[in-house]
Amino acid sequence: SYELTQPPSVSVSPGQTASITCSGDKLGDTYSCWYQQKPGQSPVLVIYQDTKRPSGIPERFSGSNSGNTATLTISGTQAMDEADYYCQTWDSRSVVFGGGTKLTVL
Amino acid sequence: QVQLVQSGAEVKKPGASVKVSCKASGYTFTGYYMHWVRQAPGQGLQWMGWINPDSGATNYAHNFQGRVTMTRDTSISTAYMELSRLRSDDTAVYYCAPNGVSAIIGLDYWGQGTLVTVSS
DSSP states (O other): OOOOOOSSSSEEEETTTTHHHHHEETTGGSEEEEEOTTTSOOEEEEBTTTOOOTTTOTTTTEOOOOOOOOEEEESSOOOOEEEEEEEEETTEEEEEEOOEEEEEEE | OOOOEEEEEEEEOOTTTEEEEEEEESGGGGGEEEEEEOEEEEEEEEEEEEEETTTTEEOOOOGGTTEEEEEEGGGTTTTEEEOOOOOOOOOEEEEEEEEETTSSSOOOOOOOEEEEEEEO
């Protein structure tokens, strides 16, 4: 079965740029999404179709997807961005999630 | 506005079944596949499958085939996920999420989650 690999944790200082990667075989050949999840809350879609932001998501969130790696980039990271982030793609008719990355802003 | 309201928390014994409901409003229920995703305590998101609310067709993740049944009642815009032969490691929050309500490719709305606890 298809697998997506994320680093378990990423740390960033406030105001700096955070990058979270998601790796999978030929991941760039399909669309990827990214979800943000804060403790006790449902996931929120922050990036879809590799690079697009849903309405209401700040411009500091951006995405890319090429080759075997999708990347979520948060520019000018704020304390409120501290959360778990999950990448997601499609494999045939199924949905696949990455294992998640805990972003710490310190 | 789009709303997904799930049924309340459940406590079940090992071997029992649980049925979680997800009532949708604010969009055309039959127009978008409904996905179910679960999250065990302290763990990541795990996709369980989807149902096409229009036709009733389903696609289940391999891990759940034979134990999960997804159904819907279009008259009340509600999707259901039933998991049988529960084990302690089925303890998790279960979410429903339609795909692409905002004309995008992604799970753009999520229910509030239903905690299912399996304990003897």
